[in-house]
Amino acid sequence: MLQTTYQHIAARVARGERLTREDGLALLGCNDLAWLGHLADTVKQRLSGKYVYFNVNRHINLTNICLAKCRFCAFGCDAKSSQAYFLSKENVIDIASRSARDPDLRELHIVSGLHPDWPFDYYVDIIRSLKAALPHLHLKAFTAVEICHFAQISGQSVAAVLQTLKEAGLDSMPGGGAEIFSERVRQDLCPHKASAAEWLEIARTAHNLGIPTNATMLYGHIETAEERIDHLLTLRDLQDETGGFQTFLALPFHPHNTGLANEVKRVSAWEDLKMVAVSRLLLDNFRHVKAYWIMLTLPVAQLALGFGADDIDGTVTEEKITHAAGARTAQHLDKETLIATIRQTGHTPVERDSVYNIIKKY
Ligand code: V47
Numbered sequence: 001m002l003q004t005t006y007q008h009i010a011a012r013v014a015r016g017e018r019l020t021r022e023d024g025l026a027l028l029g030c031n032d033l034a035w036l037g038h039l040a041d042t043v044k045q046r047l048s049g050k051y052v053y054f055n056v057n058r059h060i061n062l063t064n065i066c067l068a069k070c071r072f073c074a075f076g077c078d079a080k081s082s083q084a085y086f087l088s089k090e091n092v093i094d095i096a097s098r099s100a101r102d103p104d105l106r107e108l109h110i111v112s113g114l115h116p117d118w119p120f121d122y123y124v125d126i127i128r129s130l131k132a133a134l135p136h137l138h139l140k141a142f143t144a145v146e147i148c149h150f151a152q153i154s155g156q157s158v159a160a161v162l163q164t165l166k167e168a169g170l171d172s173m174p175g176g177g178a179e180i181f182s183e184r185v186r187q188d189l190c191p192h193k194a195s196a197a198e199w200l201e202i203a204r205t206a207h208n209l210g211i212p213t214n215a216t217m218l219y220g221h222i223e224t225a226e227e228r229i230d231h232l233l234t235l236r237d238l239q240d241e242t243g244g245f246q247t248f249l250a251l252p253f254h255p256h257n258t259g260l261a262n263e264v265k266r267v268s269a270w271e272d273l274k275m276v277a278v279s280r281l282l283l284d285n286f287r288h289v290k291a292y293w294i295m296l297t298l299p300v301a302q303l304a305l306g307f308g309a310d311d312i313d314g315t316v317t318e319e320k321i322t323h324a325a326g327a328r329t330a331q332h333l334d335k336e337t338l339i340a341t342i343r344q345t346g347h348t349p350v351e352r353d354s355v356y357n358i359i360k361k362y
Contacts, residue, residue: 277307
């Protein structure tokens with residue numbers, strides 16, 4: 001009986017047909033990992049062939065001072081905390097300009113805590129000043145959660161906030177803040193920030209304004225298998241409507257230093273690979289699936305390239321959010337290491353810009 005279910009799923013994947021919620025649940029329950037990986041890899045090969053993408057980027061977190069107090073987060077803190085920091089506009093320009101001495105740098109990835117006092121104008125000024133100083137860099141900035149916060153503090157609509165940021169130089173948005181769309185989980189883990197409906201509406205608005213975004217799912221905490229699958233299907237529905245998502249990242253929860261540290265352990269590499277494969281198989285309208293090496297570790301990210309992922313993310317430089325929560329990966333990798341990591345899997349490393357134009361094949 002079970003065998004028949006998996007045979008049917010494989011036949012549908014071979015025909016390029018859409019999988020159902022029941023299929024997703026069956027796949028998540030499947031422990032024939034080699035079979036699952038092979039199935040997801042057939043989809044990856046159809047979409048990207050032997051290519052695996054990476055980019056040369058830098059993360060900048062403007063502040064860790066945050067109002068939201070999410071239980072899964074070890075990065076955000078109170079203004080009074082000894083760990084609290086914030087960057088002035090001059091600090092940000094200085095960091096970016098020093099990084100841009102590397103002629104390969106193409107993208108700044110900017111996300112931050114929800115600061116209690118900064119006005120919306122501060123963020124607009126940062127984007128405008130960065131674009132003026134370093135016009136060749138792509139600014140991938142602000143999650144939908146931050147955009148929701150900007151709308152609240154400025155009294156403007158989400159569309160007006162996004163339009164202002166776009167005019168100032170915002171090029172795209174990262175996929176963070178989606179967590180799990182389940183209301184049950186959000187009420188428990190992150191009740192003080194954008195709801196699932198708000199996150200989705202902000203992504204929709206961004207896409208309608210021509211701002212591409214990414215999408216994420218945070219898994220391995222208190223969510224159920226059904227909640228994971230429903231999260232993926234919700235993203236698939238929105239992608240059907242807008243086509244504005246570029247890539248999907250499944251982010252494994254790191255418990256250290258978080259409000260869940262005593263309750264939850266980091267899920268296994270086995271689970272990580274399953275999530276990559278199931279995401280690739282269910283999200284049939286997402287062009288790319290990323291294996292974010294910072295969170296997966298480099299060896300698991302490498303394996304993920306055989307489980308449906310076609311992107312290993314970037315050089316990153318100074319990752320703070322996962323490292324606050326106990327990640328032991330590097331905070332930066334040079335381009336040569338990323339190229340070698342991809343090559344060892346038999347794939348062709350492809351350096352891309354932030355919207356997947358090819359810069360160079362190696
Ligand atoms: O939104 C927070 C997650 C996200 C923890 O779009 C945690 O290309 C694990 O979204 N354990 C931020 N995860 C990172 C992110 C991202 C990273 C790289 C590339 C892109 C992209 C997006 O990290 C947050 C949250 O979901 N997070 N705390 C934690 N303890």
